[in-house]
Amino acid sequence: MFCYNCGCSLSEHDFCTACGADVSLYKKIMQVSNMYYNEGLEKAGVRDLSGAINSLRQSLKFNKNNIEARNLLGLVYFEMGEAVAALSEWVISKNLRPEKNIADDYIDMIQSNASRLDTMNQTIKKYNQAYNYCVQGSKDLAVIQLKKVLSLNPRLIRAHQLLALLYIDSEQWEKAKKEVKKCLEIDRNNTLALRYLKEVDLMLNPDASGKPAVKRKNEDSVRYQSDNEIIIQPLNVKETKRSGVSTLLNIGLGMIIGLAAMFFLVLPGRIAEVKNEANAKIAEIGNQSDAKTATITELESQVKGLEAEINRVNRELEGYVGTDGTLSTIDTLLSTAASYLETKDAAAAGASLDEISAGIDVTQTSEAFQKLYNSLFTVVGSELAQTYYREGRAYYDSSKYAEAITSLTGAVYYDASNVDALYYLAQAYRKNKDTANAISTYQKVVELFPGTERATKSQEYINQLSK
Amino acid sequence: MINFEEELKKFHPSLEIEDAEEAIYNQDLTDMADLLVKMVKESKEKDEE
Numbered sequence: 001m002f003c004y005n006c007g008c009s010l011s012e013h014d015f016c017t018a019c020g021a022d023v024s025l026y027k028k029i030m031q032v033s034n035m036y037y038n039e040g041l042e043k044a045g046v047r048d049l050s051g052a053i054n055s056l057r058q059s060l061k062f063n064k065n066n067i068e069a070r071n072l073l074g075l076v077y078f079e080m081g082e083a084v085a086a087l088s089e090w091v092i093s094k095n096l097r098p099e100k101n102i103a104d105d106y107i108d109m110i111q112s113n114a115s116r117l118d119t120m121n122q123t124i125k126k127y128n129q130a131y132n133y134c135v136q137g138s139k140d141l142a143v144i145q146l147k148k149v150l151s152l153n154p155r156l157i158r159a160h161q162l163l164a165l166l167y168i169d170s171e172q173w174e175k176a177k178k179e180v181k182k183c184l185e186i187d188r189n190n191t192l193a194l195r196y197l198k199e200v201d202l203m204l205n206p207d208a209s210g211k212p213a214v215k216r217k218n219e220d221s222v223r224y225q226s227d228n229e230i231i232i233q234p235l236n237v238k239e240t241k242r243s244g245v246s247t248l249l250n251i252g253l254g255m256i257i258g259l260a261a262m263f264f265l266v267l268p269g270r271i272a273e274v275k276n277e278a279n280a281k282i283a284e285i286g287n288q289s290d291a292k293t294a295t296i297t298e299l300e301s302q303v304k305g306l307e308a309e310i311n312r313v314n315r316e317l318e319g320y321v322g323t324d325g326t327l328s329t330i331d332t333l334l335s336t337a338a339s340y341l342e343t344k345d346a347a348a349a350g351a352s353l354d355e356i357s358a359g360i361d362v363t364q365t366s367e368a369f370q371k372l373y374n375s376l377f378t379v380v381g382s383e384l385a386q387t388y389y390r391e392g393r394a395y396y397d398s399s400k401y402a403e404a405i406t407s408l409t410g411a412v413y414y415d416a417s418n419v420d421a422l423y424y425l426a427q428a429y430r431k432n433k434d435t436a437n438a439i440s441t442y443q444k445v446v447e448l449f450p451g452t453e454r455a456t457k458s459q460e461y462i463n464q465l466s467k
Numbered sequence: 468m469i470n471f472e473e474e475l476k477k478f479h480p481s482l483e484i485e486d487a488e489e490a491i492y493n494q495d496l497t498d499m500a501d502l503l504v505k506m507v508k509e510s511k512e513k514d515e516e
Contacts, residue, residue, distance in 0.1 A: 004504050021507070029499045064498040084482040088491050121484045128480040135475065162478055169471040192477070199469050 001030055033063035040069065044076055049157075049187040052076050067097050074106060080187060081156030083110065083120040123153040130162065139166055157183050157190065164196050173203045329360050330369060337376055346383040350414070353377055377414075385415030396424055401432035419445065423454045430461065439465050 001010045004026050008018035016023050040055030053076055059069040074089035087110060090103040097103075110117060126149045133142035146163040149156060160183040167176035177200045183193040336352035339345065353376060356362070362373055392407030408425035411418060426441035442458035442465075449455050482490055 004500060005507075026500065026503055029503060033499075060498065062499040064496045064501070082481070084484055084487045084490070087484075087487055088482075088494065091487075091491055092494065092496070117484065124481045124483050128483070131478060131480055134478075158478065158481065165469070165471065165474050165478075168469055196469070 001027065029062050033059045033066050033069070035059075036062065037066055037069040037072070040072060040076075043189075044072060046188065047186070048189040049076050049080055050190050065096055067093050067101060067103075070096070071101075071103050071106070074103065078106075079155065081123075081153050081159070084124065086110075119152055123149050123156060123159075126152070127156065127159050127162075130159070134162065134166070139169065142166055154182075155186055157186055157193075160186075161190075161192050161196070164193070164200075168196060168199060171203075173200050176200050177204070329356060329365075332356055333369065333372060333376070337372060340376065340380060346380045346387070349376065349380040350384045353380065381414035385411050385413075385418060385421070388414065389418060389421045392421065392428075393424060396428055396431075399431075401428045404428040405432060405434075416448075419449045419452065419454050422448070423458065426458065426461070430465065435465050 002008065003010055003016040003019060003021060003023060005016060005021040006019040008016060010023055010027070011017050014024035014027065015021065036055045036059035040052045040059060043049075043055055044052035053073065056069045056073040056076065059066050060073065063069075070089050070093040074086040074093065076086075077083075077089060078086035087107065090106045093103040094101055094107065110120075126145055130142045130145035130149060133139070133145060143163065143166050146159050146166070149159045150163070153159070160179045164176045164179035164183065167173070167179060176196065180193050180197045180200060183190055184197070187193065332352060333356055336349050336356070339352070340349040353373065356373065362370060365373075388407045388409075388411035392404045392411055395401070395404035395407055405425065405428045408421055408428060411421040412425055415421065422441060422445050426438050426445060429435075429438035429441055439462055442462045445458040446455045446462070
């Protein structure tokens, strides 16, 4: 500390030891300045920039030569985005103390980067333009401009404040709150920002504040925003007080009405639904029953058919098996073959073969059975045919036509290729006055042996008998 | 309730860099110490008279 009169260094005394000037008051002024500086420093340390500015200005009011206070004030201005104000303080500081002054560094920092300086200047110009838009009433343009400003210089507090004010005016409470919060992040105790925040909180949470809804421009309704919803409540509507009794009565009445509605509206429908379900079930069961009945009928007919088949097969089997349980037909055939081979008795073998063919259908037997039967028949048949033919001719010549028919029938049976046997059989029929058999036998001669003399003669007899 | 017009009056245009020089020159740097010195001088002059 130096004497204001002579400039000498002061001691602890209240007077200048060099010129004797009373410095007590002067010292106090210096002390107050320093005190304010300390206060400002403390506030700047906790980001109370507005408070720091006030304190530092007070400090400079007491002592303009408080370089530290001036430099700090410049720093605070710079932090708030007020580059020109900061530059002013640092320039003044440098002029007051040209040597060993940190303000040199601060000024160089700004002036060395021309693009940064230009950007700062642009943001200030845009901010001023936005302010003019607000004054003119072009609030939308002002908002757009301020957003540009803040994109270039996010620390410009007054731009945040003006933007918040515009949002508050357009009732965009959430956006206003965001801007105010950004402002408070930079300057914790900014009075304007705190006031705007209080207003916005009041609008966003009217219940929390306990105050009634705020009127807006003489409208008869209140409008406020809760989270993302805008709630409009008419002002003059008052809810009437209700006592508990009426509430209970209303509840009871409601229950009665509900029960009645259920009884008259819901219940019949439900009953009908249940009935329909039951009917549908019955119909389904009926259909199933019909289907099963049809199946049963079909199965019964199948059973009958199978029973008939079983009976037929059993009869057939009995024909094969016989009373002693063996396949008697095969046995008979084998016996016949063996007997003929021994005795060469064609008549007996023929009778036995006749007996076999009478008992069963030879064509339905096995291949081996048929082969044996046919072979035996062929061998025995030709001999038998000759015998029956001689016998039949003898009877015919003796005019014993009935006996001749019997013998010649056997001859034809055993040898169908014997045209004479067939012809004389027809003659026997004719002479025996059996015209029908005669004609049919003559026909056989004509069909089986065409172009022969017997066939010609037979045709003549046919023509004669047909007249 | 915040009145936009009233609040807007609290805002003013910001100083541009071109205006910085003029602002610095126009700044009044008189402080309490200067007032004290002036008061002491005036009282001395009165005493001499």
